[in-house]
Amino acid sequence: MESSERSSSVPTQALNPFMPGAGIRPPELVGRERDLEAIDRMVARTKLQLMNQGIIYSGLRGVGKTVLLLSLQEIANSKGMATARIEAEGDPRADYDKLFREIGLLAARLQSSTLQDKLSNVISNAESVSLSIMGIGGSVTVSDSDELRTSSLRLELVIESIVQQLRAENSGMYLFVDELQEMDKEPLGTLIAIQHRMGQENMPFYLIGAGLPNLPGVLSRTKSYAERLFDYRTIGQLSEEDTAEGFQKPAQRGTRPFSDEALKELVHVSHGYPYFIQAYGKAAWNVSDSNPISLDSVKRSEPIARAELDQGLYASRWQRASLMGREYMAAMARVSGDVPCSSSDIAEDMGKTPKETSAVRDALIHLGLIYSPERGKVAFTVPGMGEFITRATPPTGQAYDQTR
Ligand SMILES: Nc1ncnc2c1ncn2[C@@H]1O[C@H](COP(=O)(O)OP(=O)(O)OP(=O)(O)O)[C@@H](O)[C@H]1O
Ligand SMILES: [Mg+2]
Known part of the structure; x- marks a missing residue:
């Protein structure tokens, strides 16, 4: 270890800015400027009561879908939009439960007693309306599919009530759903139908979903009109320039940048995959005994990064x-x-x-x-x-x- 590092009171490894892991915020979110601008624009339009499209992101594992959703939600929140976020599970009850819980919290945060009254009316009405739609009356045993239909109706009424109030305040509701391809087709169909209706009625409700590359296909199989409903975006490998920035900016902030050759090597081995940036960046930082971090350190760290990727990313999936x-x-x-x-x-x-x-x-x-x-x-x-x-x-x- 170099003398300057030895004399420092905090061990260098403890200052490592890189963090590989699922949904862990990167030290520098690179290459997503277009998406951050898009949400800014959406919010500006919402405030003017102009309509937007919901957004669907799709991409492979580890390209940064979850952390992008987190950033978009943070921006929408900070600019006065009402937001909720869930990760879909694939079980209809669990998906509905999560939706009601998070949307309920969103409504509670709005702190409007008129809205609370309206929602409790809507919720109790939803039961009786859906039972009468089914034509069976309240006393008959309710089957699983009836229960799901009630949940669907209730979700629609709840969202509608909240969005009406938000629109009057020049705000809107932004619902972020991660792993959307996993969502059971019943709640998924309901959400798409709600997005469709809200758009027709000029109501500011926006579904912003993320999932694997099969997500657009899952949506259009669930409701064929989903194809025209959303702005579909794929997220994949980053450009070389963005990748270099993803390594260098955090290292510079940590006052231990990469040398030009070290950076070139890292850009090469990471192939522009966000998860790899964090894994190779972390290993190089930990192995390095020089400032700037040298090509030699990066080379020595590569087997360590690969072993971590094998364990963290690949082996667990292989075993599944x-x-x-x-x-x-x-x-x-x-x-x-x-x-x-x-x-x-x-x-x-x-x-x-x-x-x-x-x-x-x-x-x-x-x-x-x-x-x-x-x-x-x-x-x-x-x-x-x-x-x-x-x-x-x-x-x-x-x-x-x-x-x-
Ligand atoms: N734009 C980015 N710049 C730098 N690092 C990033 C970026 N996006 C994500 N990362 C890092 O990549 C890793 C994976 O990110 P994330 O969990 O969001 O991916 P994901 O696409 O949601 O993966 P999965 O499909 O497995 O859920 C995290 O360590 C995160 O910090
Ligand atoms: Mg994810």
Whole structure:
């Protein structure tokens, strides 16, 4: 360690600004200026009672969807919009519960007694209205699907009441939903329908969702008009310039920048993936014994970063798959590495027919490990998963099997 660092009272590692992890705010949110400007514009228009579209972000694992939603919510909040955020679960009751809880808190924060009265009326009315719509009266046993219909109606009425009040105050409701592709189709259909109706009625309700690359397809399968309802944006790899900034700005603030060669190497190995920026940045900072951080330190830190990525990003996902699922993913890696490949080529590689492999493919899609970028094709949801499998698994697909 250098003498200047040894003399410092705080250990250098404790000052490490880089933080790989799911949903952990980066020290510098790079490459998202356009999205931050878009939310600024939306808020400005909402204040003028002009309409906007909801936004749908889609991208692979670790590209920064969650932290982007967090930043957008923070901006909307700080500019006087009423916001709520949930992470979808995939169970209709759990999804509705989360929606009611967070939207209930949003309403409570508005501190309006007229709104509270209106909401309690709306909620009790929703039960009886939905029962009479079903034509069964209050005393008949209510089935699961009736209960979901009641929740759907109640959600619509609650949102409508809140948004009416917000509009009168030149504000609006911004609902952020992470992992939206996971949401059960019943609450998802309800949310899309609400977005549709609110738009027609010039009411400021905006769904801002994020999820895996299959999200746009999930939405249009749920309601075909969803295609025209939202502003669809993909988030992926960052430009070289933004990637360099993602490394250098936090390091400079920590008064230990990267040398030009070190930075070039980091930009190269991280491929512009936000999660990789944090993982490689963290390892390089910890290994370095020089200021500025040298190319040599970066080179020495790379195996450490890769091991952390293997453990944190890849191995846990690999272990989530069944043995058949692992064989399928190993075949994907063999056939085309990290680029999308055709399901029939994978089946052929496994010595099976496409029909014989469709159940395992669907199970992997359900687990969120792979997705279908277009009909008849599959791809990994985690960048670099194919490379990991090729590197870490013997041909039998048994690697990282210790936990089973
Ligand atoms: N724009 C960015 N600049 C720098 N680092 C970022 C950026 N966006 C995200 N990160 C970092 O990348 C990592 C992953 O971010 P995040 O959890 O938001 O990704 P995600 O797309 O939601 O992933 P998942 O699909 O697994 O939920 C975090 O450590 C975060 O700090
Ligand atoms: Mg996320």
